[in-house]
Amino acid sequence: MKGVMLRICPYAHLVDITHEIPPQNVPAAASMLQTFPAYFPPGTIHVVVVDPGVGSERRAVALETPQARFVGPDNGVFAPLWQAAQRSWPAHDLHAVALTAPRFWLPQVSATFHGRDIFAPVAAHLAQGVALAELGPALTTITTLPTADPLWEDATRLVGQVIAIDHFGNCITNITTTHLEQLGAPADLLVHLTEAEARNDGAALAPHASHPHTVQIYHTYADVVPGAALALVGSTGHLEIAVRNGNAHEVLHIQERSTIVVQTRQH
Amino acid sequence: MKGVMLRICPYAHLVDITHEIPPQNVPAAASMLQTFPAYFPPGTIHVVVVDPGVGSERRAVALETPQARFVGPDNGVFAPLWQAAQRSWPAHDLHAVALTAPRFWLPQVSATFHGRDIFAPVAAHLAQGVALAELGPALTTITTLPTADPLWEDATRLVGQVIAIDHFGNCITNITTTHLEQLGAPADLLVHLTEAEARNDGAALAPHASHPHTVQIYHTYADVVPGAALALVGSTGHLEIAVRNGNAHEVLHIQERSTIVVQTRQH
């Protein structure tokens, strides 16, 4: 992909944001994708290749907001950021097109890697100054995702899930600052953990009665002693479960899609 | 390596192609290396550091074709691309030299990391405009590899092997489009899988009678239902074994060097 982009746009500045989205996990990519564009230079072109439907009939799209541009599969990965954009900017500042003009693609398009054959060359042409409208017809809607939002059981209890596990073993949930503010002050909240029933490799879990099943929300890792479990709002605005100087994923047996419940403390 | 290159050539555009070649696996690197140069700008300098013989008597080389330049160990890693270049271009367009001129190296050369001490500075000097001929004497041949080609048992049966497993668990074989075309139309072919006898860690494999031992060749992942196994020609032109939305390496117990047989269907 980088070679393809540099052939078209030799002075492109290429940055790898992440290669750690779990394979084929469109909701996780969609959630992560909301947090990055604000940190990049305006007009940055973000290319997304979480694309389990490659080679099928799923559409490819390019999007433009006053903040950034996006190129990738129309499989829902752009839905949350696009909905947020629609809340932030007037409709005439937002543009979406279907990628249908093959003159901006590689001459030969494989059935398995549109990242290289379609998205990369399209992004490079955008960087070279091609207008979004040249890439294909305007779209009025893009594909949405079944909601990945957490579920309110009642006004005091929110049921979310782990959407990603980072390099440190921190378990990032789909519960954000906005949700927590509706529940109350962090000191008034409890976070209940549900451990995975078995590891990926099918091995039985060691007994671990000593591990906490309920943790509190702190400001930062260093607010607890080394080895202790905690919840905190991470740098992307998502509630995460962590172990200070440790690996929450391993120690607490939490996995992707594990349930995490936040509840107002009973007084 | 990047620091060394930027000291010599401050405006070099550095791209990491892959860090996922299995350690010391020269044939896998050689096979992968054939597929990338066509996607990069002409004249790109590709540095290869799959170098199990570092510090021994193995030669270091730089190569030039009308498409690209290459710097690395003369251990066979360049053999397939060089043979392909010899089929594509006249001899006077191809140049190979041994790296023998220490003025293009770091002042101190370690016995264990020629990537940093020899290949990186040589590549940066090439990028700065140094001519290939200045790096050392011309070579008429470079080191070849014992063939990594698949074996024809007869005209209807080809025995290959897995040469790499990618980030998604897809198992990439040494069987290419060219081989498949000699066997017949994809719909007429069957792909037999041989699972590994034991995992790397020595653990016994779980029984898995339900897993297919023969799969068909499809056009893309989305042609089968999620969880199903398939074979397909991947984006580098190699036959690969995959599981839609899954990890073929784990699910099918296929590993590097596992045997994969493609056979014409009996009519």
Place this chain on the structure above:
Amino acid sequence: MKGVMLRICPYAHLVDITHEIPPQNVPAAASMLQTFPAYFPPGTIHVVVVDPGVGSERRAVALETPQARFVGPDNGVFAPLWQAAQRSWPAHDLHAVALTAPRFWLPQVSATFHGRDIFAPVAAHLAQGVALAELGPALTTITTLPTADPLWEDATRLVGQVIAIDHFGNCITNITTTHLEQLGAPADLLVHLTEAEARNDGAALAPHASHPHTVQIYHTYADVVPGAALALVGSTGHLEIAVRNGNAHEVLHIQERSTIVVQTRQH
């Protein structure tokens, strides 16, 4: 972090040195950090985000030597390179400041990711020409680490430990060329290995009576037969334990913090 830097300094050349420091391992990062700056262009700004104390009272610093600049947490990670700088250059060539001027940070600073919110923007402002002195008040000392140096039992016996395991499974120790020179010629030294008592996952180790517990120091991997264990001085000047064409970490059951003893041969 890269987006933040490019907003401030659009032409910054960004290089990832390593993402393989074990989480929260400040001594390992400190040891590695000594070896890189000499290979980069003078004035390069090195940003370090091994920062287990993020969000606590730990100070943030920027340092400048005639060779390079550094930005990161004042948790000891810079101590060895700063002590070496003090041995190499006069005091008036070395500058250290505490990062206290929020105008060089992001407007909102999270409690968990100062890499993005403080270190990255500070580094980019330095690259844009901001003087070190503008970032905050001068420091006369920075935080030191409990020594990570190996221990001399007597003049013939040095007890060190593994500080990192690389991509190939080579086990890198805190014993350097300088220590070895004090012990004697490599051919006169023996290296005793202590294997880990259990693997990270708690599984029992397979018996392995055939594995060597004492190895010799060689010049390079290719000095022994494939599969054999050896010690050698790696490309960063640290003694490492390796297996030719193999993975010493797995084969020899050596882990981070495993004890490695170098001893003069009895004559």
